[in-house]
Amino acid sequence: MLKEVQELSGAESEAMVSLAQRAAFDADTLTEEDVTTMRNWYKRLKGNKKV
Numbered sequence: 001m002l003k004e005v006q007e008l009s010g011a012e013s014e015a016m017v018s019l020a021q022r023a024a025f026d027a028d029t030l031t032e033e034d035v036t037t038m039r040n041w042y043k044r045l046k047g048n049k050k051v
Helices: 010-025 032-048
Strands: none
Touching: 010 032
């Protein structure tokens, strides 16, 4: 995963993994702020992806 998210800082990468784990395995739902954060990271990564 770290290879794919070089554009994110270490703290952002750890936060992304934490949010993804919460979304997949936690009984609580993500907040609107969490979802927005994930979307923004995705957009940054998608925009920097070399195909």
